Amino acid sequence: MSKMKKLIAGNWKMNGSLAANEALLRELSQGLAIAPVCEVLVCVPAPYLAQISALKAxxxxxxxxxxxxQDVSAQASGAYTGEVSAAMLKDMGCRYVIVGHSERRQYHFETDALVADKAKVALATGITPIVCVGETLAEREAGRTEEVVKRxxxxxIHANGHCISEIVVAxxxxxxxxxxxxxxxEEAxxxxxxxxxxxxxxxxxxxxIRILYGGSMNAANAESLLTQPDIDGGLIGGASLKAPDFLKIIAAVQV
Structure with missing residues (x-):
C-alpha cells in the first residue's frame, strides 16, 4: 500500500472557455477553502494554462x-510547429503533465517508445509525468489486460531507469x-x-509511486475505488468539469 498523499487529478480534455474556466474555479475555490486531505490537480488545455495560473495566484x-x-513534446525546442515543450509548461507553472493518454495513443498513434520519451523530457525539466496505461475492450476480452499494461x-521504466520513482501512473x-x-x-x-x-x-x-484509477471515476463510485489498497487517487475526466461532482470525489478521499 502506498504511503503517499492521494492525488485527485482533473483532465479537462478539449473543453473550456475563458468564462467557463473562471466560473469553475470560482466554485472549486469555495469547496477548497478548507484544505483537502489529498493533493488536487487540474490538467487544462494549453491555451488556458496562463489563465488558470493567474486565477490561482x-x-x-x-x-x-x-x-x-495534457501533453508535452518529446523535443526540447526547435522547428516543431504546434508542439509545446516541457520548458514552456514549466514556465506556465505546471507541476504535472499527462503523457500517453489513451486518446493520444488512439488518435495520434503515439507509441510506447514516444510516451517513454515524453516522460523522460518531463522528468528532466522537473515536471511529474502522469503516465497512462490501459487496455481496450478487445484486449480485455482476449485476456491480455496484464500483458498490455505491463508492456x-x-x-x-526502461527509458527512465533510476528516475522511475518520480512518476505517477494512471x-x-x-x-x-x-x-x-x-x-x-476489485477489477481495478x-x-x-x-x-x-x-x-x-x-x-x-x-x-x-502513486497509481491513479482513470476509468470513469465519479461521485458515486469514488469512495469504493479509493479505499482499495493500491489505488492512490483518480484521473477524472467529465466529472472534473462539474465543481460539485469533482468536490465530492475529493471529499471521498480518506486519510
Missing amino acids: GCAALSALELGA QLAAV YEPVWAIGTGKTASP QAVHAVLRAQLKAATDKAER
Whole structure:
C-alpha cells in the first residue's frame, strides 16, 4: 500500500472557455477553502494554462490546487510547429503533465517508445509525468489486460531507469473512458496490484509511486475505488468539469 498523499487529478480534455474556466474555479475555490486531505490537480488545455495560473495566484483558496498540462513534446525546442515543450509548461507553472493518454495513443498513434520519451523530457525539466496505461475492450476480452499494461509501463521504466520513482501512473481501461462503464473496485485493484509489483521489481521506492484509477471515476463510485489498497487517487475526466461532482470525489478521499 502506498504511503503517499492521494492525488485527485482533473483532465479537462478539449473543453473550456475563458468564462467557463473562471466560473469553475470560482466554485472549486469555495469547496477548497478548507484544505483537502489529498493533493488536487487540474490538467487544462494549453491555451488556458496562463489563465488558470493567474486565477490561482489571485485566490488564496486555490493555493492547494496544482496545475498540469495534457501533453508535452518529446523535443526540447526547435522547428516543431504546434508542439509545446516541457520548458514552456514549466514556465506556465505546471507541476504535472499527462503523457500517453489513451486518446493520444488512439488518435495520434503515439507509441510506447514516444510516451517513454515524453516522460523522460518531463522528468528532466522537473515536471511529474502522469503516465497512462490501459487496455481496450478487445484486449480485455482476449485476456491480455496484464500483458498490455505491463508492456506500456515497461517502456517508461526502461527509458527512465533510476528516475522511475518520480512518476505517477494512471490505469485507464480504455473501455471505461467516457462510456459510463467502470471497472469494479476489485477489477481495478487487481490491475493496480500488477502495476505495483512491476514497479517494485524496478525500484525500491515503488511505495512512493502513486497509481491513479482513470476509468470513469465519479461521485458515486469514488469512495469504493479509493479505499482499495493500491489505488492512490483518480484521473477524472467529465466529472472534473462539474465543481460539485469533482468536490465530492475529493471529499471521498480518506486519510
